[in-house]
Amino acid sequence: MKAAPFAYVRPSSVAEAVTALAEHEGMARVLAGGQSLVPMLNMRLMRPTAVVDVNRIPGLDTVAIGPEGGSIGSLTRYSTLEASADIAAHLALLTTVTRHIGDRQVRNRGTIGGSLAQADPVGEMPLACLALGASVLVQSVSGTREVPVHELLLGPYWTSLEPDELIVEVRFPTAPSLFAFSEVTRRHNDFAVLAVAVTATRTGEGFTGVRLAASGVEATAILAEDASAVLEGTSLSDAEIAAAVEATVDVADPSDDVRASAEYRVHLLRVHVRRALERLRDGGDRV
Amino acid sequence: MSDKVHVTLTVNGRSVDADVEPRVHLADFLRHDLGLTGTHVGCEQGACGNCTVISDGVALKSCLTLAVQADGSEIETVESLATGDQLSPLQQAFKDAHALQCGYCTPGFLMTITALERRGGALSREELRGELAGVICRCTGYETIIEAAEDHLAEVAARG
């Protein structure tokens, strides 16, 4: 199918972009990588009056990541994240999940900001950003605000962004030293049926700052805070892991869809939370 | 509201000036406006990869890029590979390995592999399969395509 007509705006600064968004009073859409937006335009699932192409805004794809975290510009492409030595060294979970997203062509175009705004319920990037405690800096004509990712994601393809707001960058606190990621897909690099990401720091015999996030079991990726509490300071014994698995299942409420039944999703959740935590105990995943 | 936009770009080394409607994607622009029908359209949703072209050195699906976005870019399509009737080494590798049957997917694979070849670096068979996973073929079962790509990339590496 072919897209319905729309006007094309190509701002050369963030200020110009948010002005264009405001002028169209919620009827314009930001065009970043286009890997979700353009299919929706082509299928006429979306008929904006204007498309605001942010691809030529200088500086919107700056990666500034170090030992204390930092920021990633919203227009940074998956391929850039995948190849960044700084991200591999300090936010290795991001490098790992990026390799599970789409194919080479999709990763050459798709952006971190676009994937957070798209809020696919099983998107790898929202899940990883949730586990890493990231937030987004958003801008509109009325100013800027910082939104934690857990407040950004409201539901499937639904965020707390106003239609005239642009995600400018994604901010990361210091990442815990360990992570594990476990995902189920029906085909290589397809959208996930379910995924689990966990991060923590080892202090002596115990693990602290455990953050466990899961997707595919709720309307959006979730943080299992009770499971984190169960595990805090423990050595992740089999019994502690089993308790965390049940605490995660308690906050999950999956529904049936084309990829899997609700019952099967709960089964998968048990298996993959356990595996991720066991791997974390054994030293975590490597890039 | 959907006024045409003037674009200037380079396609296969030739400079192109055109007025395009913003809603037209790059694959349709190449095929309908420029007559470059080597770029194939299978789904217009980003799923089949048959429309893959190279834009400023990067492989992308041309159904997911608007033609207006290509303003100022250098686009390469499958038509850039052969010289007259003379197949390029990659095309010859496809022929030798029987890497096509109906040929619908072939332009997408050729352009994906061309971008990969320029990126350089050795790849395992698994990594190569991963790099080519964005193009769908309904005929061959992929084995011969992977073989052709492997043979070609090995030859390029040997030539240095």
Ligand SMILES: Cc1cc2nc3c(=O)[nH]c(=O)nc-3n(C[C@H](O)[C@H](O)[C@H](O)COP(=O)(O)OP(=O)(O)OC[C@H]3O[C@@H](n4cnc5c(N)ncnc54)[C@H](O)[C@@H]3O)c2cc1C
């Ligand atoms: C074949 C294929 C396979 C895929 N596989 C996966 C997969 O396995 N996992 C996965 O997670 N995703 C997958 N995707 C989707 C891909 O990750 C998208 O790139 C991503 O969801 C959107 O990023 P984008 O930059 O392309 O955004 P766009 O498509 O440009 O935009 C998406 C939405 O976000 C809005 N938006 C974009 N940028 C901003 C911004 N800075 N501020 C505010 N709003 C903004 C747009 O208006 C639009 O509503 C796949 C896509 C394809 C085509």
Ligand code: FES
């Ligand atoms: S036509 Fe572009 S991916 Fe199928």
Ligand code: FES
């Ligand atoms: S050769 Fe027919 S689709 Fe690949």
